[in-house]
Amino acid sequence: MPNKESKFFFEAVIIFHEKRLPEAAVPVGYAALIHAYELSVPLPRVLSAICTRHSVFEKDGWRILTPRHKPNLTLEGQLVFALKYEGVDLVVLKRLFDVVQPQEIAAMISSKPTSSYMRRIWFLYEWLLDKPLDLPDAKTGSYVEVLDEKQQYAGKGKNSTRHRVKNNLPGTRNFCPLVFRTPKIDAYIAQDLAGRAQKAVGNISADILARTAAFLLLKDSKSSYAIEGESPPQNRIQRWGRAIGEAGKQPLDLPELLRLQKIVIGNDNRFIEMGLRQGGGFVGEHDRESRLPLPEHISARHEDLPSLVQGLIDFDTQYAGKVDAVLAASVLAFGFVYIHPFGDGNGRIHRYLIHHVLSERGFNPPGVVFPVSAPILERLDEYRRVLESYSKRLLPLIDWEPAEKMNVRVLNDTGDYYRYFDATPHVEFLYSCVEQTIEVDLPQEIRFLQRYDQFKAKIEALIEMPASTVDLLFNFLKQNEGVLSKRAREKEFAALKESEVEYIEATYSEIFSS
Template identity: 65%
Template structure:
């Protein structure tokens, strides 16, 4: 495809596709490229345009730049703007490279062989497409970083002498979500939440800490099932809790994923085909009358699963250790749940992967599980909103038809949608959940157990009774706002005197 470099890009607009701009402005960078080449991609979360004012501002998903930022209305101009101000959107770039003739890129790269932006584009073309452009190896030019570390999260990476660039991408071409360096993420990282967690447990006695850890583990396991709308028997909850407690001990591979699915599903797997899906998959409902699928999210095609899961495993082995642990956990866990490789069990394994990274990196104290699932359950609408921050933008781009089994068959090539996405909202959300567990759940549960121990000791000083009766007494008081009900006083606790009952009620009020 040969295109007109001067007349391919639109002028100022007030509406871009379905997005209204804060003011009439000229789309630039990725927005201009998506429009000019009709790229079928989810729109980036932040789009850029040039407005008439001499002030840069952000509003309604748009960042409006000043006239002095305006690039030349050419392929080179908009690519340079995107790399300079927006960072890398690997999905947009790959779809753009597929839409261009190789000679279109070869021309602009050869015209400016020393340009760091052009050498980065050259590298990204060959890395994303696995094809070489007809350009001799670079001989001059300062080595350039592929990802601008001021804009997005990076790893140490390796050097490419052919392009004279440093490849600091946080993944392989098979799986490489990106995370933008937002103010919120920078603030979370500066808080050093892992150090805060170690400081909190340093103030808790070993006996209370052990019970706190056991309670939080059970709480997380129960919550993970509750998120899925399930209430399984206690043995399944405990079995999954045991698996979470061992998170981080085994590196991820195909066998480990199969093991986790077996634990989630349990012995009765008669109605679930174990292992990677052999057909399409979606999250959603069926129409009550026609039984046709009504998807909210469409999973990766089953044909793409081995490569996608291989890329995800490579990310965990080779790249996750160089990123902030919470950011790495968000990329791995949300990448997995979007791919949705299994018929069942994906949601719980998705949340297990959060524990896996935090534990393997030593972020969560040894023997302690942050009840992230409980934090998610309490913020279930926010959780859904984060999941939909990508899946809702993805859904209109997937072509599918219903199958005879009322499943779906994806008709277009969607693999790249699951390889390259903006995981920034997911990382911010996960940081919020981890912060809550460290600042509230962990100290509050420990404080509760310390108060309960004091309650039990002081009850025993008033009346000798077994631990099980003290538990029952506490639960009755808790259920009735600190008052022992008439029924309890007539039955289980009929032998207590009025003075003892009054003392227990006063004790509960004092401590709880």
């Protein structure tokens, strides 16, 4: 094997893998490893480089450090720098360990057996490759965490006596996306949004709360279909709403996912492949003339689906309860949608999984479903940007060809890309949606129902009127800015006296003007 260390950067560059640096600098850490070993991996969202300045700054996806941070231009030097300053990137490490000779890694670890960085590298090598190095168990050295919790959110941790490390990775070898600690996520966690939601409904009557919950449930179901650009019959919307209402009550396993797909698709599935895909999958369009695929995202290979789906299930049953609820919901839901295990129904099940985790963790008040699909629908462009934050980096790495039925056939090994992605943007986005639900949607719906009940009571005190007629009257007033239209006064409400119309309009204005 050629000496790869000779390929590390010695001089400053301004372009790295088509990505421009803010100024000429020497790429280091993961950037240097990707370049030197020609690793086919998605570039990390933030790369590191060394320049001649003596102050650290970040710009355009680069963290520019000072000469005193410069690592040794060796495999060991770059790996230690990466763990120290850039955290753990499992997909880069997995592909690196695939190409480096095990003897080289073993020799590196043997030279510094008590080093915390060497023991972390040793553990990660054996964990990722499921293959032991020819090394005796560690005998000395304080236990050190695999993930630095100052950099990334971690699980509870379990000691690995062989390496004398605490394995706090929040997942299994089959599925373990990671999330970097950011001021935004820390601030969201500190807000205790779950507690604020409980407080918001604490003094609400059971009747108002039940009607609020029913409305929010229907709103979420409608929004979830609208995100997919679909307008299904009302019975399908209600059926999916009932499924969302039961989220978190059943353990997540493959039969449960198949049941959800059946609910989403309905009984007419003559043209839809049910169950795990037996071929390729992609999100995108077809060329109008050639009908060839134009993918925006390519799904995991069908050969990898059993292990990937099992990884999702294991994450939910073993790890989701040990990390922040919104973080766990983001990892599970966005991991599912990137994998895209089904031929159809993935988007709605992806959003269902958010409800599943939040409900299972008791994050939302009992009986209330946060309509997270509604803020997603309102922020559709932002939602797509979050999805593309990984898909766009992933797409150029996938070798594919057109397959039968104008599908795609993936030609290279892509499983690692779906197991180990960086879910940081996804957590920030979902937290913003949950915050909107708690701070705006939930109290807004409660206030509306309280005011509507006031309006209804005053109208019924004035004149005997069925509830459905009061509702029709309210909708006419709402559509016409509190004024009963000439058409309504001459047709549906011709029986009303002028004084009654004036009272009704004044009542509506008094209650709803604010």
